[in-house]
Amino acid sequence: NAGVTQTPKFQVLKTGQSMTLQCAQDMNHNSMYWYRQDPGMGLRLIYYSASEGTTDKGEVPNGYNVSRLNKREFSLRLESAAPSQTSVYFCASSDASHRGYTFGSGTRLTVV
C-alpha cells in the first residue's frame, strides 16, 4: 500500500538517551516533514525537507536533527532526550503542488 511508514510506533527513553525515528514514503514526493503533536497545541513543524539534499528548520527545531537520506527517507534524531520531548511525532510528505499531504501513523515517544 502506498503511503508513509514510520518506525517505531512506540518508544520509551530515559533522559539523555539518543534515538532515531525513521520515515519512508513510496509516493515519489519531493517534500517531507516532521511534526510533533502535543495536547491543545495542534501539530508543530520540527524540520522539513523541500527536496532531496535539503533540510530546513521549522517552528520547534531545538534538540532535534534530521537527515534526508534519499528521496524516500527522512529521519529525525534526538541526540540527548529530555522529558519535554515526550510527544507524538508524525512524518508527512507532499507532492509538488503542496496541496496533497500524506501522514504516517505516528510514533508515541515517552522520555522519563
Added chain:
Amino acid sequence: GNSVTQMEGPVTLSEEAFLTINCTYTATGYPSLFWYVQYPGEGLQLLLKATKADDKGSNKGFEATYRKETTSFHLEKGSVQVSDSAVYFCALSQAGGTSYGKLTFGQGTILTVHP
C-alpha cells in the same frame, strides 16, 4: 506569520445533530485550506480541502467553504454519527516565500458524538 485558530473544544453532540467547527486563519495571499481528522490512536487523514476563494470542499457528508472575505473555513455536517467522534484539525499551506509547502495547524477540536 501564518496562523490558524479553531473554536475551543471539546464538542459533545447527540447522534444526528448538526455540527459546526469554526476555523479562521491569518495569511498573506491565497493559501490552500484543509481539514484533517484524527481517529483515536491513528494518524491524520485528509478530510477535505479548498485551494481558492469560494471553493467548497466536501467529503463523507462534511463540507467547508473557503471564505476569503472573512478569512474562514468552517467545517459543517448536517447529521453526525457516533463514528464521527475524532479530533478535527484545520490547517493551511502557502506556496511561495518562507512558508512554501509547510502546513500550519490549528490546535484541534475534539468531537464526541453520543448515541
